[in-house]
Amino acid sequence: TSTPAQPEQILFEERHLRFISSLGKGNFGSVELCRYDPLGDNTGELVAVKKLQPNKKSTLEDFKKEVNILSIFECDYIVKYKGVCYSTGRLSMSLVMEYLPYGSLIGYLESYRHVNTRRMLLFASQICTGMEYLQTLRYVHRDLAARNILVANESGKADFLHLIFKYAPESINESRFSHKSDVWSFGVVLHELFCYCDTNYNPKRLYMQEIGHYVQSPSISMHLENILKNNWRLPAPLNCPPKVYCLMKQCWAYDFEERPCFSSLGKQIETIVQEERE
Numbered sequence: 318t319s320t321p322a323q324p325e326q327i328l329f330e331e332r333h334l335r336f337i338s339s340l341g342k343g344n345f346g347s348v349e350l351c352r353y354d355p356l357g358d359n360t361g362e363l364v365a366v367k368k369l370q371p372n373k374k375s376t377l378e379d380f381k382k383e384v385n386i387l388s389i390f391e392c393d394y395i396v397k398y399k400g401v402c403y404s405t406g407r408l409s410m411s412l413v414m415e416y417l418p419y420g421s422l423i424g425y426l427e428s429y430r431h432v433n434t435r436r437m438l439l440f441a442s443q444i445c446t447g448m449e450y451l452q453t454l455r456y457v458h459r460d461l462a463a464r465n466i467l468v469a470n471e472s473g474k475a476d477f478l479h480l481i482f483k484y485a486p487e488s489i490n491e492s493r494f495s496h497k498s499d500v501w502s503f504g505v506v507l508h509e510l511f512c513y514c515d516t517n518y519n520p521k522r523l524y525m526q527e528i529g530h531y532v533q534s535p536s537i538s539m540h541l542e543n544i545l546k547n548n549w550r551l552p553a554p555l556n557c558p559p560k561v562y563c564l565m566k567q568c569w570a571y572d573f574e575e576r577p578c579f580s581s582l583g584k585q586i587e588t589i590v591q592e593e594r595e
């Protein structure tokens with residue numbers, strides 16, 4: 318049998334990757350803004366470089382898996398993979414991706430507070446399309462959250478990336494993830510959107526208010542599971558159209574089989590957009 322075709326490994330030479338700034342850190346490693354400038358005249362393109370932490374538990378295998386997965390995705394709503402960079406000295410590997418200048422949805426909503434319902438719904442609809450695409454590839458995201466959603470450009474085309482208060486009940490205590498648990502997380506992202514990612518109303522804070530701030534970490538998930546089982550849900554955001562809150566509640570059906578799929582959510586969002594127009 319022939320060996321599986323290697324994704325086109327576009328090699329970025331480390332010596333031409335000029336560090337500009339740090340874009341963010343996570344348990345995966347760090348992401349830096351760099352200019353790939355082989356001509357050395359600052360005309361090179363800006364790229365987002367995700368450095369793999371070799372010491373972290375994520376291994377070379379994880380890296381190769383991520384490269385293979387990302388390089389297959391062909392979707393307007395998933396960040397574009399450009400290639401890899403193997404640094405000779407430090408034996409580290411980096412993932413090179415397109416750079417999205419507007420940063421995360423959280424940062425965007427904090428600075429552009431005038432974002433109206435229509436634009437929010439546009440974001441929601443685009444996130445839905447991206448999630449539908451992942452589902453066709455049978456890829457479960459597991460970390461859909463506003464912090465992992467990147468805004469691609471002024472037109473508000475939401476891009477998102479892959480990656481506890483976002484989790485569906487079955488994920489919290491059975492670690493079961495599915496497209497339907499991603500739908501639950503999508504409901505939480507909708508909530509963040511319509512709260513403008515306001516830290517006073519972020520999911521963690523609202524859940525902890527209900528559970529009790531005194532509760533310490535290991536038992537938080539048990540308390541979370543209890544309030545969800547007792548049908549408590551995140552409250553409707555200020556000025557949130559009732560139909561949008563109704564969508565969130567559908568995503569938060571305790572029984573994952575009762576949750577809508579992304580294509581149904583997309584259609585319902587389109588309907589609300591039409592009604593908002595009239």
Ligand SMILES: COc1ccc(-c2cccc3nc(Nc4ccc(N5CCN(C)CC5)cc4)nn23)cc1
Nearest residue numbers: 340341342343348365414415416417418419420421
């Ligand atoms: C968890 O941290 C990150 C950071 C960056 C990325 C990432 C991956 C793949 C492509 C990509 N494009 C951008 N753009 C971007 C632009 C601005 C900012 N911020 C500017 C303002 N600063 C205060 C915060 C960062 C962050 C990311 N970030 N980014 C993913 C996760």
